[in-house]
Amino acid sequence: MSYINAQAGNSSSISAIIKVSDGTANLALQTNGSNAVVINQNQVANFTSTGAVTLPAGTTNNRPTGVNGMIRYNSSTANLEAYVGGAWVTFP
Helix, strand or coil, X not given: CEEEEECCCCCCCCCCXXXXXXXXXXXXXXXXXXXXXXXXXXXXXXXXXXXXXXXCEECHHHCCCCCCCCEEEECCCCEEEEEECCEEEECC
8 A cells, every 4th residue: 555644743844745655556645644545446435534524515506517426515505416317416
């Protein structure tokens, strides 16, 4: 696995970003040495924390040009929505 680790500190005294590889095709994004996101060789992302993922958010008028599979939070309607089958649909 390769990993990129962001560490706190003065950038003049220590490197703030460290890249390490163990020879696998996996990539881990870390903070202070703990994995936050692991992306495997099949491009499957695993969020390993007990926190949450914040989705992109905006009003109905801020919607991007849709591509099937997009998800976002609609702040106009206070709903999660996805672009499915060529249209924005609300999550139940």
